[in-house]
Amino acid sequence: MSMSAIVWFRQDLRLEDHYPLLMALATKRKLILVYVLEETKHWAIGRAASWWLEESLKAFQQSIKDKGGHLMIFHGDTEDVFKKLIKQHEVEELFYGANYEPEERKIEKRIESLCKSLGVAVHQFHHNLLYNPETVLTKEGRPFQVYTPFWNRTQLFQPPEEPLPAPHSLENCVKSGGEPISKLQLKQKWDLHQIPLVWEPGEQGAKKRLKTFVSKGRVHDYAHDRDFPALEGTSKLSPHLHLGEISPRAAWHACHSSLIYRKELVWREFAKHLLYHFPHTTDKPLKPEFEAFPWKKNQKHLKAWQKGETGYPIVDAGMRELWHTGWMHNRVRMIVGSFLIKDLHIHWLEGARWFWDCLVDADLASNTLGWQWVGGCGADAAPFFRVFHPTLQEAKFDPTHAYIKKWINEPLPPIVDHDEARKEALDAYHSIVAHRKKKGD
Numbered sequence: 465m466s467m468s469a470i471v472w473f474r475q476d477l478r479l480e481d482h483y484p485l486l487m488a489l490a491t492k493r494k495l496i497l498v499y500v501l502e503e504t505k506h507w508a509i510g511r512a513a514s515w516w517l518e519e520s521l522k523a524f525q526q527s528i529k530d531k532g533g534h535l536m537i538f539h540g541d542t543e544d545v546f547k548k549l550i551k552q553h554e555v556e557e558l559f560y561g562a563n564y565e566p567e568e569r570k571i572e573k574r575i576e577s578l579c580k581s582l583g584v585a586v587h588q589f590h591h592n593l594l595y596n597p598e599t600v601l602t603k604e605g606r607p608f609q610v611y612t613p614f615w616n617r618t619q620l621f622q623p624p625e626e627p628l629p630a631p632h633s634l635e636n637c638v639k640s641g642g643e644p645i646s647k648l649q650l651k652q653k654w655d656l657h658q659i660p661l662v663w664e665p666g667e668q669g670a671k672k673r674l675k676t677f678v679s680k681g682r683v684h685d686y687a688h689d690r691d692f693p694a695l696e697g698t699s700k701l702s703p704h705l706h707l708g709e710i711s712p713r714a715a716w717h718a719c720h721s722s723l724i725y726r727k728e729l730v731w732r733e734f735a736k737h738l739l740y741h742f743p744h745t746t747d748k749p750l751k752p753e754f755e756a757f758p759w760k761k762n763q764k765h766l767k768a769w770q771k772g773e774t775g776y777p778i779v780d781a782g783m784r785e786l787w788h789t790g791w792m793h794n795r796v797r798m799i800v801g802s803f804l805i806k807d808l809h810i811h812w813l814e815g816a817r818w819f820w821d822c823l824v825d826a827d828l829a830s831n832t833l834g835w836q837w838v839g840g841c842g843a844d845a846a847p848f849f850r851v852f853h854p855t856l857q858e859a860k861f862d863p864t865h866a867y868i869k870k871w872i873n874e875p876l877p878p879i880v881d882h883d884e885a886r887k888e889a890l891d892a893y894h895s896i897v898a899h900r901k902k903k904g905d
Contacts, residue, residue, distance in 0.1 A: 468494040468553045468638070470546070472560035472575075474568070476592055476708035477524040478667045479531070481627035483591040484559035495637045496553055497528060497535045500542045501648050504567040507746060507828055509650075510821035512790040513706075516665045518650040520707050523666025525645070533634025536642030539649070543574050550582055553638065557585045561592050561708070564736045565828050566743040593733055594624045594712050597740040600733075607741035609750070609843040614734050615727060627714040657788040663703065663824060670704035677701070678718050687724040693782075693793035694866035699725070700791065702825035705732065735829035738843050746832050747813065749841035753900045757841075758892050759811040768879050769804050770818055772871070775878035778858040779803045781871040788871075790824035795861055801838035802852035807885040809892070812839040840893075848893045851886045 471488045477499075479485070488495055499521065509517065525535045538545045549555060558579055563569065572588075579586045590596040595618050601607060608614040664672065677683055677699040689697025699719075704710045712729055719725045742750055749755060768774050772783035782796035792800070797819075804815045816835040820826045836842020840850070862868055 467556045468496055469557040469559060470496045470498055470549060470555050472558060473497065473499045473524075473535070474561060474563050474708075475706065476561045477520050478670075478709050478711065479527055479630035480667070481591070481711040481713055482561075482630075483589040483628070484561055484587065486628060486631060487587060487589070488557070488559040489631055489634075489636075491557065492636070493557065494553070495533070495634070496549055496555065496641075497533055497634070497637055498538070498545070498549065498642075499524075499535060500538045500540070500545050501650075502540065502542045502571060506567055507565075507820065510823070510826050512659065512822050512824045513703075513820075513826045514650040515656060515659060516663070516703055516790075516824045517707065518645060518648065519665035520709060521645055521648075523668065524709075527667060528634055528637075531631065531634040533637040534639045534641070536638070537645055537648070538643055539647050542571050543578055546575055546578060547582075550579075550584060555584055557587065559587045559589070561589050563592075564597060564740045566739075566746065569743075591711065592708050593736055594618070594716060594729065595621060595733055597733075597737040600737060607737060608734070609738070611731060611734050611844045614737065615730050618730055618733070624713045624716050626717060627711055659788075659790045659824065662789045662791070665703070665707075665709070667709045670701065670710035673699065673701055673704060674710060674715060674718055683719050683722045683725060686719075686722050690724075691795050692861055692867075693796050694862055694864070694870075698794065702827070702830075703791075706825050706827045706830075732830060734844075735827075735833040738833055739829040742843075745836060745842065746828060749812075749839070750836060750843050751841045751845075753896050754839070754841035756896045756899060758809075758895075760809045762808065762810065765808045765879060766804075766810055766814055769800070769808060769810070773876055773879075774803065775876040776803065776854040776858075776882075777865070777868045777872050777875075778854050778862060780876070781868045784871040786819075786822050790822060792823070793867075795857075796867075797834065798838055799852050799854055799857050801835060803854055805839045806848075806851045806889040807854075807880050807882055809885070809889055812836065812841070849890055851889065853882060853886075855882070 469488050469491055471485050476482060521537060528535045576586050600614065600617055682697060686697060689695045701710065701715060705712060716726060716729055738745065769783060772780035774780055778796065779800050782792050782800045786792040801815055804810050805812050812835045816831055819831055833842060837845045840846055840848030
């Protein structure tokens, strides 16, 4: 039996601009193309993202088949899967792309240890980001906590390289093995609503989405239109970028005419940077004083927020858009996040968990940064006393109510008075600030 190499696919379900795959092909070894779904108890994949992953894997498996190859899919312990494959196929090398989530990094360490014990050479690539989070550091060698200096530092690096083409052929692969996708048990019994009608998961869907964003001129108007939820002003590439169906380099070069859009791509890098260096922030605030914040446990208010029944039209429209489409406009994400935290005084983690379950683009780094940003307790966060007034936000960013009318038919009474809730939130914030000063922190 000839020696072989494993290509381990993770959040990089694409053929174009795939460094590990291309480097493995260059060895001329027989390739074993593998995807393993290992369930993690901590931040296990949500329902909407589960649907997306299954559809993405189907599309990716077919793309590989069209090139003459075969993608082995497994459900279980990654170490057990690799141990069997390495022995069965006399594997000498492993190629894979790094993942920056805490649980995934633990899996990486286990696999690297296994490979070392079995004499398998490991080749890791940082091909899912524009910049390696290990190298983007301050002059003192520390991680950044503010976005603008982070952006400025990245601009001192060489510009991102042009994306690489997909391989012409994957014929030199093991042609069988693995489990049916159905064994992953990703499809859960819940109403997908409009989600399958709105989205096309997979590499081809990602390329179409990017082409539409660029060819219809939306990228040129992005700086203005991105704030108005009634407009098709954003790329909606986030779920595709999350699973690596398209590389950030491809988006970077296609959107060269918009500096603002490129800065948003680097904001995504900033989120990965923070998660890599501060993994505890998935559950705890980066600013520890916020652990003493007197959050309320009001299930009635939480349910009203989740269902889009708060009586504030812009909030309710956003929450209903989320439930029906698996996505929400970013401006509206900020509004509904501020409302949960600063009007209802409910812990930001409740919002993070709901978004995690309902978003097709649920990304641990971006979700964590977004919620800690709006809650004032994270890196580069909006100050806590910056409270989004839902009625004023509605007047400014949906003046004709075009967005609201799409999702709201019936007027509802407000469940809280915004001005009173704002005052109560700020009083609570000032109390934890005073407590911190008293302790001398």
